[in-house]
Amino acid sequence: MKRTSLNDIAKQVGVSKTLVSFVLNGRGKEFRISEEICRKVLDSAKELNYQPNRLAQGLRTGKTKTIGLIIADIANPFFGKLGREIEQEAARYGYHVIFCSSDENPEKSEQQIAMLQQSQVDGYIISPPIHSEEQIRSLSKGNIPYVLIDRYFPGIESNCIVVDNFEAAYQATNHLLKLGRKKIANITVNLELVNMRERTEGYKQALADRSIEVDENLIKVLPFSHDNKDVSTAIRELAGDRDNLKVDAILFSTSKIGIMGIECVTEIGLKIPDEIAVVSFDNADAYKICVSPVSVVAQPLKEIGTKAVRILLDEIAHPETLRKRQKIVLKTGFIVRKSCGS
Amino acid sequence: MKRTSLNDIAKQVGVSKTLVSFVLNGRGKEFRISEEICRKVLDSAKELNYQPNRLAQGLRTGKTKTIGLIIADIANPFFGKLGREIEQEAARYGYHVIFCSSDENPEKSEQQIAMLQQSQVDGYIISPPIHSEEQIRSLSKGNIPYVLIDRYFPGIESNCIVVDNFEAAYQATNHLLKLGRKKIANITVNLELVNMRERTEGYKQALADRSIEVDENLIKVLPFSHDNKDVSTAIRELAGDRDNLKVDAILFSTSKIGIMGIECVTEIGLKIPDEIAVVSFDNADAYKICVSPVSVVAQPLKEIGTKAVRILLDEIAHPETLRKRQKIVLKTGFIVRKSCGS
DNA sequence: TATCTTTGCTAAATCGATTTAGTTAAATTT
DNA sequence: AAATTTAACTAAATCGATTTAGCAAAGATA
Numbered sequence: 001m002k003r004t005s006l007n008d009i010a011k012q013v014g015v016s017k018t019l020v021s022f023v024l025n026g027r028g029k030e031f032r033i034s035e036e037i038c039r040k041v042l043d044s045a046k047e048l049n050y051q052p053n054r055l056a057q058g059l060r061t062g063k064t065k066t067i068g069l070i071i072a073d074i075a076n077p078f079f080g081k082l083g084r085e086i087e088q089e090a091a092r093y094g095y096h097v098i099f100c101s102s103d104e105n106p107e108k109s110e111q112q113i114a115m116l117q118q119s120q121v122d123g124y125i126i127s128p129p130i131h132s133e134e135q136i137r138s139l140s141k142g143n144i145p146y147v148l149i150d151r152y153f154p155g156i157e158s159n160c161i162v163v164d165n166f167e168a169a170y171q172a173t174n175h176l177l178k179l180g181r182k183k184i185a186n187i188t189v190n191l192e193l194v195n196m197r198e199r200t201e202g203y204k205q206a207l208a209d210r211s212i213e214v215d216e217n218l219i220k221v222l223p224f225s226h227d228n229k230d231v232s233t234a235i236r237e238l239a240g241d242r243d244n245l246k247v248d249a250i251l252f253s254t255s256k257i258g259i260m261g262i263e264c265v266t267e268i269g270l271k272i273p274d275e276i277a278v279v280s281f282d283n284a285d286a287y288k289i290c291v292s293p294v295s296v297v298a299q300p301l302k303e304i305g306t307k308a309v310r311i312l313l314d315e316i317a318h319p320e321t322l323r324k325r326q327k328i329v330l331k332t333g334f335i336v337r338k339s340c341g342s
Numbered sequence: 343m344k345r346t347s348l349n350d351i352a353k354q355v356g357v358s359k360t361l362v363s364f365v366l367n368g369r370g371k372e373f374r375i376s377e378e379i380c381r382k383v384l385d386s387a388k389e390l391n392y393q394p395n396r397l398a399q400g401l402r403t404g405k406t407k408t409i410g411l412i413i414a415d416i417a418n419p420f421f422g423k424l425g426r427e428i429e430q431e432a433a434r435y436g437y438h439v440i441f442c443s444s445d446e447n448p449e450k451s452e453q454q455i456a457m458l459q460q461s462q463v464d465g466y467i468i469s470p471p472i473h474s475e476e477q478i479r480s481l482s483k484g485n486i487p488y489v490l491i492d493r494y495f496p497g498i499e500s501n502c503i504v505v506d507n508f509e510a511a512y513q514a515t516n517h518l519l520k521l522g523r524k525k526i527a528n529i530t531v532n533l534e535l536v537n538m539r540e541r542t543e544g545y546k547q548a549l550a551d552r553s554i555e556v557d558e559n560l561i562k563v564l565p566f567s568h569d570n571k572d573v574s575t576a577i578r579e580l581a582g583d584r585d586n587l588k589v590d591a592i593l594f595s596t597s598k599i600g601i602m603g604i605e606c607v608t609e610i611g612l613k614i615p616d617e618i619a620v621v622s623f624d625n626a627d628a629y630k631i632c633v634s635p636v637s638v639v640a641q642p643l644k645e646i647g648t649k650a651v652r653i654l655l656d657e658i659a660h661p662e663t664l665r666k667r668q669k670i671v672l673k674t675g676f677i678v679r680k681s682c683g684s
Numbered sequence: 685t686a687t688c689t690t691t692g693c694t695a696a697a698t699c700g701a702t703t704t705a706g707t708t709a710a711a712t713t714t
Numbered sequence: 715a716a717a718t719t720t721a722a723c724t725a726a727a728t729c730g731a732t733t734t735a736g737c738a739a740a741g742a743t744a
Contacts (some may be wrong), residue, residue, distance in 0.1 A: 007731095054731095
């Protein structure tokens, strides 16, 4: 069953497909097509259930109304929620989103960018993995619209939407300090990612501002792709002797780590918050219902998503403004729950 | 900076673009193109960083190597994980995935199908909302490749991958019964969805098989789009008097409900599992770390995702087999944790 | 009446690939 | 030497839209 094309309508009405195209694009008036013919064309289009072929449109106009989204992992609720906001905002403007999970792997993201490029996406929203600088730089050079989210590369002038990770971590750490915690650990991942580095720096600064010496042994940097075991090892090392704990609080730099961490802490039998307090980045569902609901840094996902889409679409619509790239830093929230005591 | 096309290569090498197309499609031998020219073409393609334009390919061949995925909500970890599997499996075959969240809204899904159709996707993987029968039927009629996941419509012969919801719910309920629970409630949503109905039926059967009369008051069906408040109301109604509980266990038909439910149960101050036992569908992260880790029905997400993609790609590759549609029912797992006592 | 405008429409080029139907020159057969 | 086959390649149509350039007829102006 072949789909109906402009030509089919043109034939049925007995006019040229040029005219049909004009009418269906709502430019009938502009091209002085008579009311009657306009009506006939529209009727015919409805009758034949005409659906424009976006490939043909895209090939001709150079615009596909599709954007490529590259994130670490769509199964990770943080990116899931973010992706949802992006999808929603994009849909409002008639744009599709092709989702790609890079697993923080630069080779994957490179391949994904290439694929998306072949599909002629109009622009990209990317949460770039480490070592993908060249990929991003080459988008810049090619004057290809893109917006980075969650992280960015300090050396590359890009449009990007991030949160104030330093401030957020500072605030979270300070919250622990104010409640009397002294031996605060930080479990994080891959400090080559700016956002992660900023978090750990905020943590350090908070300690420093209270004249607490930073003990590098209390900062655990998990391997690239980490699982339960890695987190477990880190926590056992941190805790040390069950009856003489080396730490009294942990700042988790991601909710993925935090959830595994709490699972592990519970397993060891440490009481939260009595023996050990915890705070974490990202307001995961799990944190709301766990033994002691966890205080968290909440990111403004809706704002990140909508801003990213809007800036991208703006770039797409006005390529000439490509030079003024903007870095937008959003404020995070801090939700106090029971995991830090009181 | 214009992208390089077949023509550019053709000009540089001094041959026709027909030849270039043959060579780049690896059909040089087949068309007796000389070794030397082949090499030159390939070199030139590499030098000019040729990337085929998928729009043009798609327009000509009628295949876009893109599949449309319609699910309820990508921010819901269940669908997030499923989406991830689908994306991954599709990528293995060079396919892209366009993600659409329908919010269980048939108007949205209808619009999304139309959009995807315009984008000429090769096929669909859909978790169809209620009242979308006509949309699915029309795909069938149009001989358009599609696979349903998570649910299906009994009246429509479709390819679909689902789990044995009846059996899973039966097993979960039975688990509660075996541990001595007598007054078991079920909180679910929208019984018009087959999968939800099957779950509640499995629950009923388990009770019946132990000669326990089904009390319809213990089955709470939440409104279409539910939030914390709805769950809270349901649970407060179920529980009744704090000191004389009307129920001693709850089966949550989805993890979204379950997570909110546990939040609420904790709020009321009921002890899990002592005062009230819980089991839930879907192995959400939250269930691993909450007060009493929750026993769950675990769905084989990887299998659902990969099977869905494979069947779909098979349909796409062999449209003539469109008639033999298959319904695949997978087994679920049951993970025992502490939420039911012992 | 001749010229200019306006109205209402169409032909054909174009985007970048694929693919069918040839073509030419060389090699082989008769 | 003529006829046939093969090797190596190309022209042009096609997919379905958009868009530029332009045409014919009617109405307005000089």
